[in-house]
Amino acid sequence: MSSLRIEAHPVLDFPTPKKVKFFFEGKEYEGYEGEPIAAALHAAGVKMLRRSPQKNRARGFFCAIGRCSSCIMEVDGEVNIMTCITPLKEGMQVKMQKGHGTIKP
Amino acid sequence: MSRKTEVFVIGGGPAGLSAAIVAAELGAETLLVDDSAKLGGQLIKQTHRFFGSSNRDAGIRGISIASKLCKDVENLKGRLTVLKNTAAVGFYSNNEVGILSQNAYERVAYQRAIVCTGATENSLAFENNDLPGVYGAGGVQTLMNVHGIRPGHKILMVGSGNIGLIVSYQLIQAGVEVVGLVEGLPTIGGYLVHASKIRRLGVPIYTSHTILQAIGETHVEGATLSRVDERFQPVPNTEFEIKCDCICLAVGLTPLIDLFQQAHCRMVHIGELGGLVPLHDSGMKTTNPDVYVAGDASGIEEATTAILGGRIAGARAYESLHGKSEKADQIVAEAKEELKTLRSGSTGERIRWGRERVLKEVGAC
Numbered sequence: 419m420s421s422l423r424i425e426a427h428p429v430l431d432f433p434t435p436k437k438v439k440f441f442f443e444g445k446e447y448e449g450y451e452g453e454p455i456a457a458a459l460h461a462a463g464v465k466m467l468r469r470s471p472q473k474n475r476a477r478g479f480f481c482a483i484g485r486c487s488s489c490i491m492e493v494d495g496e497v498n499i500m501t502c503i504t505p506l507k508e509g510m511q512v513k514m515q516k517g518h519g520t521i522k523p
Numbered sequence: 524m525s526r527k528t529e530v531f532v533i534g535g536g537p538a539g540l541s542a543a544i545v546a547a548e549l550g551a552e553t554l555l556v557d558d559s560a561k562l563g564g565q566l567i568k569q570t571h572r573f574f575g576s577s578n579r580d581a582g583i584r585g586i587s588i589a590s591k592l593c594k595d596v597e598n599l600k601g602r603l604t605v606l607k608n609t610a611a612v613g614f615y616s617n618n619e620v621g622i623l624s625q626n627a628y629e630r631v632a633y634q635r636a637i638v639c640t641g642a643t644e645n646s647l648a649f650e651n652n653d654l655p656g657v658y659g660a661g662g663v664q665t666l667m668n669v670h671g672i673r674p675g676h677k678i679l680m681v682g683s684g685n686i687g688l689i690v691s692y693q694l695i696q697a698g699v700e701v702v703g704l705v706e707g708l709p710t711i712g713g714y715l716v717h718a719s720k721i722r723r724l725g726v727p728i729y730t731s732h733t734i735l736q737a738i739g740e741t742h743v744e745g746a747t748l749s750r751v752d753e754r755f756q757p758v759p760n761t762e763f764e765i766k767c768d769c770i771c772l773a774v775g776l777t778p779l780i781d782l783f784q785q786a787h788c789r790m791v792h793i794g795e796l797g798g799l800v801p802l803h804d805s806g807m808k809t810t811n812p813d814v815y816v817a818g819d820a821s822g823i824e825e826a827t828t829a830i831l832g833g834r835i836a837g838a839r840a841y842e843s844l845h846g847k848s849e850k851a852d853q854i855v856a857e858a859k860e861e862l863k864t865l866r867s868g869s870t871g872e873r874i875r876w877g878r879e880r881v882l883k884e885v886g887a888c
């Protein structure tokens with residue numbers, strides 16, 4: 419299937435920023451520097467970002483503006499990061515967090 | 524750290540930007556915060572040419588109206604401070620508001636606050652509505668028009684109001700196949716111009732239908748639809764499946780009003796305006812005399828009316844601090860005249876009723 423990135427648009431121009439590598443669950447992925455982590459994952463076809471703590475339901479991208487907390491993940495060891503508003507950086511380690519996640523002392 | 528300002532504007536959509544521009548232009552020291560990375564609110568996601576008043580930006584694309592307002596903000600630098608990526612999170616009783624940016628929390632001491640937080644999207648109850656791939660129209664637009672990423676390859680749109688129609692068209696422009704448009708009512712809700720555009724493009728329209736279920740385990744793989752009767756009850760044995768990898772809900776907006784409640788503004792429920800709104804007078808002042816409102820937070824309407832409401836609020840907030848001003852009066856008079864024209868005619872009927880009810884209730888308190 420074709421990529422989810424919009425290449426040509428009749429109204430909008432999307433600048434192509436620098437490509438960076440990052441890791442999701444240990445596997446290497448590519449995204450654009452500065453775009454939200456969740457957007458990079460979505461473009462790469464990753465839809466499930468975690469499972470809900472109580473009922474183990476799949477959770478993914480939802481509000482896209484940092485309100486709903488559906489997309490919280492573990493980023494570089496820190497839990498509960500709203501990935502839909504956190505900019506992607508080279509080398510980031512992104513993981514599905516378990517349950518509510520544990521804060522390291 | 525803490526900050527001090529005369530006028531504090533919360534929300535950088537068309538309403539907040541306009542309020543801040545007017546207050547600063549008239550001479551008030553003004554601070555504006557917005558929780559996103561880019562100013563403009565809903566406008567930055569709107570690629571279509573806007574409906575509305577012709578001397579107030581109709582015919583221009585939403586994104587261009589945002590750039591125009593941002594340029595005005597830029598020109599007011601010395602008097603108007605803007606903090607992006609910063610959310611107002613709470614009102615304190617001593618005219619202070621807590622603001623949160625990426626990793627810092629501060630307090631803002633204000634003399635007048637103008638709250639223009641816009642709206643939140645409504646959801647719809649159906650089985651598996653929490654599956655990844657079920658989105659609100661706002662999320663879809665952010666992904667597509669701000670980040671340049673399609674929400675999926677095949678999308679089902681639920682809701683045929685203007686937002687459902689316009690976002691369907693935007694999806695097609697971005698190269699997504701819209702596999703169907705579902706509407707519970709027997710007729711399409713939005714303007715005919717938008718509806719005929721997507722009908723011409725061959726999108727199947729299912730009026731008197733609803734979505735019963737999203738299909739999938741880790742993400743959306745399809746949906747079950749069914750016909751509904753006049754009381755919106757599913758008609759047995761009319762269910763059928765449709766294949767899609769995402770579902771977009773465009774089923775209305777509700778004013779975002781938690782900050783008004785914290786600021787002890789009296790609220791009133793007015794269906795025509797989208798739900799609970801802070802009571803306010805024609806100068807956009809709430810029942811808390813230091814707090815003003817404008818835009819969708821005062822009742823779901825449109826960008827042009829949000830701009831005009833914002834201009835009125837900015838002018839009146841300035842006057843309440845610096846005394847009567849001829850210039851402010853003129854801004855208010857012009858805005859009111861334009862609003863009257865905009866809300867005339869049959870499409871403005873519901874809004875007119877709603878607005879009249881707000882004013883009546885204010886008179887009563």
Ligand SMILES: Cc1cc2nc3c(=O)[nH]c(=O)nc-3n(C[C@H](O)[C@H](O)[C@H](O)COP(=O)(O)OP(=O)(O)OC[C@H]3O[C@@H](n4cnc5c(N)ncnc54)[C@H](O)[C@@H]3O)c2cc1C
Pocket residue numbers: 533534535536537538539556557558559563564565566569572573574575609610611612639640641642685686689690779817818819820823824825826827828829
């Ligand atoms: C698909 C679609 C198509 C539309 N088409 C048209 C059209 O053709 N013509 C027209 O006139 N109108 C149109 N509209 C409506 C128009 O976009 C809105 O009515 C208008 O944007 C409302 O302006 P606002 O400033 O009140 O709110 P918004 O534009 O929603 O802006 C609110 C801002 O406040 C910020 N905010 C919220 N809470 C906080 C907080 N606590 N702290 C800091 N910031 C906060 C938000 O992030 C946002 O940036 C359309 C809307 C949509 C969704």
